[in-house]
Amino acid sequence: MTDVAYDVDDDTIAVVEDTDLPRRLKDEVYETLEAREGATVExxxxxxxxxxxxxxxxxxxxxxxxxxxxxxxxxxxxxxLTMNTFHYAGVAEIDVTQGLPRLIELVDARxxxxxxxxxxxxxxxYATEREKAHEVVWNIEATQILALGDVSTNVADMRVQISLNEDTLQERLITAEEVAGIIxxxxxxxxxxxxxxxxxxxEEPSYRDLLQLVEELRDITFKGIEEVSRVVIRREELETGTEEFVLYTEGSAFGDVLEIEGVDASRTTCNNIHEIHRNLxxxxxxxxxxxxTNNTxxxxxxxxxxxxxxxxxADMMTNRGEIESIGRHGISGSKESVLxxxxxxxxxxxxxNAAIHGEVDELDGVTENVIVGKPIKLGTGDVDLRMGSTTSGSGQAD
Structure with missing residues (x-):
C-alpha cells in the first residue's frame, strides 16, 4: 500500500497497487487521479x-x-558539438565553456x-528587493583595493597612500576603519x-619593499569571496509567473556561498561537480x-x-562513493581485464605490468572478447543453444 495518504477510494488504490509499477510511478498515478476529480475506478x-x-x-x-x-x-x-565558449543563458557578461570541451571536462571529472x-x-x-539583493552581491563578489579607491606611492617619504571613495564604501557596506584594519x-x-x-x-626605507607592499595590497580581498571575481544580477521570471533576482558569478566557491545570509541553499548550484560532492x-x-551533460x-x-x-x-562515475573519470586514471584504468x-x-x-605480476584475463567483458575473436557475453552471444537428437531422429533444441 501507498505510504502517502491520497484522496482516492480503496477500489482505486487496489487497482493501482495491482500493477507492476515502481512506487514512484504509482505515486504519480495517484497524483494524476487526484487532479482529475471524480475519476471512476474504470x-x-x-x-x-x-x-x-x-x-x-x-x-x-x-x-x-x-x-x-x-x-x-x-x-x-x-x-x-562545437568547440567554442558560449555566453551563459543570455548573461552576456559571463562566458561559460559549452560544447565538446565542456563534455570532456565532465567525463574527465576535472x-x-x-x-x-x-x-x-x-x-x-533578498529575491524581490534590489537593495537587499545587492547586499548578497557584495558579500559574494571579491572587493579589491582598486574597487574602493586610488592607490599611489610617495617615494620621497616611502609611503603608500590610499584615497578611498566614500560612495563606494557606502555602496559595498564597508568602512575606512575596516579597510585599515584588514591592511x-x-x-x-x-x-x-x-x-x-x-x-x-x-619599516625600513626601501624602494623595493615599498613596491612589494603595493603588489601585496592589490591581492587583498577586503570583502566577499576571493575566488569570485564578478557577480551579475538579473531579474528573471519563474515558471510560477513571479519575478525574482538571480545572481550569476564568475568564479566558484560553493560551500562559502551557501553560508551567506539571503542565499537559497536549496536551489543554488555551480558547474563544479567536485564542489557539489564536497558540500552536498x-x-x-x-x-x-x-x-x-544534459544541458550541454x-x-x-x-x-x-x-x-x-x-x-x-553518471552512475558509473559515482557508484563507488567518489567521482571517477572515464579515462585511464578512473574507470577504464581500473577494469579487472588486462586487455x-x-x-x-x-x-x-x-x-x-600484467606480465610482471602474472595477471589472468577472464574474458568477461566486451572489449577483451572482441580482441581475441570470441563472441561477447551479451545478447545472443550469452545464449548457449544446443541441438539434441531424439529416438525418432527429429532435431530438437534443448
Whole structure:
C-alpha cells in the first residue's frame, strides 16, 4: 500500500497497487487521479494499465549491451558539438565553456572547470528587493583595493597612500576603519587613517619593499569571496509567473556561498561537480553530472539523447562513493581485464605490468572478447543453444 495518504477510494488504490509499477510511478498515478476529480475506478484502471504498458515497453531487454549503446548514443551526437565558449543563458557578461570541451571536462571529472561559475538563488526579501539583493552581491563578489579607491606611492617619504571613495564604501557596506584594519592584519604594517585617507609604509626605507607592499595590497580581498571575481544580477521570471533576482558569478566557491545570509541553499548550484560532492554528497554530484551533460547537449540542439544514457554514465562515475573519470586514471584504468585496460591507452605499460605480476584475463567483458575473436557475453552471444537428437531422429533444441 501507498505510504502517502491520497484522496482516492480503496477500489482505486487496489487497482493501482495491482500493477507492476515502481512506487514512484504509482505515486504519480495517484497524483494524476487526484487532479482529475471524480475519476471512476474504470478510468483509474485504464490509466494505470496504460502507464504500466509504457513502463514495461521502455525497460531494457535482458542481455542488452547498455554500455555500448550509451557510448554510441552520446559519442555520435558528440561529434556535432562545437568547440567554442558560449555566453551563459543570455548573461552576456559571463562566458561559460559549452560544447565538446565542456563534455570532456565532465567525463574527465576535472577538478576545476575552465570557466567556473555559480547560479545563486535568493530567498524572501533578498529575491524581490534590489537593495537587499545587492547586499548578497557584495558579500559574494571579491572587493579589491582598486574597487574602493586610488592607490599611489610617495617615494620621497616611502609611503603608500590610499584615497578611498566614500560612495563606494557606502555602496559595498564597508568602512575606512575596516579597510585599515584588514591592511594591518594582512600586511603586518602600521596604518594611519584619517577619514577616507590611509597611509602606511615599510619599516625600513626601501624602494623595493615599498613596491612589494603595493603588489601585496592589490591581492587583498577586503570583502566577499576571493575566488569570485564578478557577480551579475538579473531579474528573471519563474515558471510560477513571479519575478525574482538571480545572481550569476564568475568564479566558484560553493560551500562559502551557501553560508551567506539571503542565499537559497536549496536551489543554488555551480558547474563544479567536485564542489557539489564536497558540500552536498555523492548523490547530488550524480544529479549534477546528469544535469550538466544534459544541458550541454541541449545547448547544441541535441536534447533528443535519452537521459538514461547520461544516467548510466553518471552512475558509473559515482557508484563507488567518489567521482571517477572515464579515462585511464578512473574507470577504464581500473577494469579487472588486462586487455580492456590495454585497449584504452598506454597499451605496452598495461601488458608489461600484467606480465610482471602474472595477471589472468577472464574474458568477461566486451572489449577483451572482441580482441581475441570470441563472441561477447551479451545478447545472443550469452545464449548457449544446443541441438539434441531424439529416438525418432527429429532435431530438437534443448
Amino acid at each position: 478510468e483509474a484502471d485504464e490509466l494505470a494499465k496504460a502507464v504500466e504498458t509504457r513502463y514495461l515497453d521502455t525497460r531494457v531487454e535482458p542481455l542488452d549491451p547498455v554500455g555500448t549503446v550509451s557510448a554510441q548514443s552520446i559519442g555520435e551526437p558528440g561529434t556535432q 577538478k576545476t572547470p575552465d570557466t567556473p561559475m555559480m547560479t545563486v538563488y535568493l530567498e524572501d526579501e 594591518e592584519d594582512s600586511l603586518g604594517v602600521k596604518t594611519v587613517q584619517q577619514g577616507t585617507q590611509i597611509e602606511f609604509g615599510p 554528497g555523492i548523490e547530488a554530484a550524480r544529479e549534477a553530472i546528469i544535469e550538466e 547537449l541541449a545547448e547544441q540542439g541535441l536534447d533528443d539523447v535519452n537521459v538514461r544514457h547520461l544516467m548510466l554514465v 580492456a585496460r590495454a585497449a584504452f591507452e598506454v597499451t605496452v605499460n598495461h601488458l608489461l
